[in-house]
Amino acid sequence: MIVVDTVNDVRMQRWSDPGMSWGFVPTMGYLHEGHLSLVRRARSENDRVAVSIFVNPMQFAPNEDLATYPQDLNRDISLLEQETVDLVYVPDRKAMYPPGYQTTVTVEQVTKVLEGASRPTHFQGVATIVAKLFNIIQPTRAYFGQKDAQQAVVIRRMVRDLNFNLKLVICPIVREPDGLAMSSRNIRLTADQRKAALVLHHSLLAAQVLIQQGERRANTVRRLMTDILADEPLARVDYVSVANPLTLEEIDTIDNQVLCSLAVFFGNVRLIDNLLIDLSYQGEP
């Protein structure tokens, strides 16, 4: 495994044998099993695997947690070594955004709602860094988690609109044994907040049961999720959504596919989670 920090070094590795397929997993580091599930999928589908570790300042607003975002580069590198990753790219902030930097990527409608409504500059930062990383690495396939459902929709739109020559692979959410979606930010929860944070998954599961029992009024589902969250004193709700998974627009009536998602603060730690429900899916034939 080679760890590099310059664009030139990435390109030397990437093009050392142009016939090789490359899988790419962009991350902000502080890796957990969620990230590693993406790495393993990439490993199984490509000749070579590249992982980037970069806490991208452009996707954090001034009031957000850039300064306290957890980091442990040595641990990340040894985890990636165990997964037989070929290339780890750890760009320098100044090299990514040198003085005079002035180009951004804006994806329009799908960034205005949900995370984008609460974090108006977030997806411009995400789309810009992902576009830069795609151009630097030029992967055959790129791997993202369903954990960040809206991010997956935004990146898919960007790949189509800007004709990136790669295949996107979206991987399922990896959870702790008790159901909490893995996140680098979970480490910042106190013991009480960690227990309280289970309410995210509980409210999503309750929504799923209600929908599977035949409820089709999205408002009734939103109300159930909101009521369950309201019962947890440590939870401060940012949003609760029942939306079309492709357009991310809130829906009135549920049919076929629906994305239930939420964002909740515990103290100053903001967690997100979601559940994609596909009513047309009948299970294995």
Ligand code: AMP
């Ligand atoms: P991050 O380091 O938070 O930017 O995440 C890097 C990638 O890992 C993104 O595509 C995330 O969606 C994905 N990811 C983060 N947490 C999980 C999880 N619990 N399960 C699956 N994928 C995840």
